[in-house]
Amino acid sequence: MSDQTANLEQVMPEAKTAFGDQRGIGILVPLAILVGWELCGQFGLLPRYIVAPSKIIATWWEMLSSGELIGHVGSSMFRQSLGLLFGASCGTIIGVLAGMFGPIGRFYEPLVSLIYPVPKVAILPLIFAWFGLGDLSKIVVMTISIFFPTYIAAYHGAKSVNKIHLWTAQNVGAGKARLIRQVVIPSALPDIFNGLRIGLALSFVLMVTTELVVSTKGLGYVIARAEENLRFDRMYAAILTIAILGFCADRLLLKIREYFLVGQLMSKDRGHG
Known part of the structure; x- marks a missing residue:
């Protein structure tokens, strides 16, 4: 020894x-x-379309100091936040219910398998026709797209709950609502947070994509107009802003995940030790 x-x-x-x-x-x-x-x-x-880092930082600071960047960030984050909120909430709730109740799962599984592979950007013209060219259409696209990864993660998280835990809770008189709240959701949280992290990244991608197509404000709009006017320094400044926002949002989500999963993470560390 x-x-x-x-x-x-x-x-x-x-x-x-x-x-x-x-x-x-x-x-x-x-x-x-x-x-x-x-x-x-x-x-x-x-080449002209590649700008030195010092020029990018100078342009970024100029846009930030003038307040122009703040306005575009506010518009983009408004759409991104609502799309993420609606898509992740619906996907997580329905995913957990589908994993718990067979009829709900049998209803949604064929629909998810059929629609999930279709690029949601491909239906942008239809969504613009139905919901107009404003913020609503962009939020709808993000909501639909984010629904699928969060649904799949929550569904498999709920399906993988230890049956012994479910039987034990049922034997002490736990009803369906209490079973979901106190057993299924805590057990499925690691998978749910994995889905949320994918949905978060996807929300930023779609935020920029929808603003590139039709928009009068937002970071995607800045990128599109900068490219048209050959102001590549402004384009890179907007891309840098998106990267900073995405990084901060991802770190925040990981902190929230760590807060909710602290017991599971500690037990996992003890198991490895």
Whole structure:
């Protein structure tokens, strides 16, 4: 036993050193790319449609300081937030119910299998015809698209709940509502959050896509107009803003996930230990 402990103590520093080296390489590579990109821009070696990072940052700060960027961010995030809220709520609720109750699952499964592979952007002309060219049509597209990954995640999460937990709760007199609230949803939360994370990323993609097609405000609108006017610095500034917003939203969702799953994550860590 002591020999095994000694061997582990010898291996662990080496593993930590290797991990540290990999993390350092992971930082150095993009940093080197940025430096090379900037140098090429300073020496005029870049094509017109590729702008040096310093120019992008300067334009981004100018748009932010003038308040122009804030207005476009507000419009985009309004649509994205409502689309995510409606799509994720409907997908999660119906997915859990479909996983719990056979008739609901048998009704939705063929529909999901049929409609899910169809790109929702392909039906944009129909949605514009039905709901107009304003915010509502864009929110509808996001709602429909986000519904599917959140539904599938919640459905499989509910289906994979340990039957022993369900039988135990039923034996102590738990009704259907209490069973879903206290057993099914807590057990399915890891899968539900996986679906929410996919839906979150998808909401940003669709936010930009719908604004590129028809819009008078928003980050997608900025990208489209900047490309038309050959203002590639403004285009990259808008893309940078989308990346920052998406990163912050994803980190926030992970923090919320960690808060709700703290017990499961701790037990998993103890199991690995």
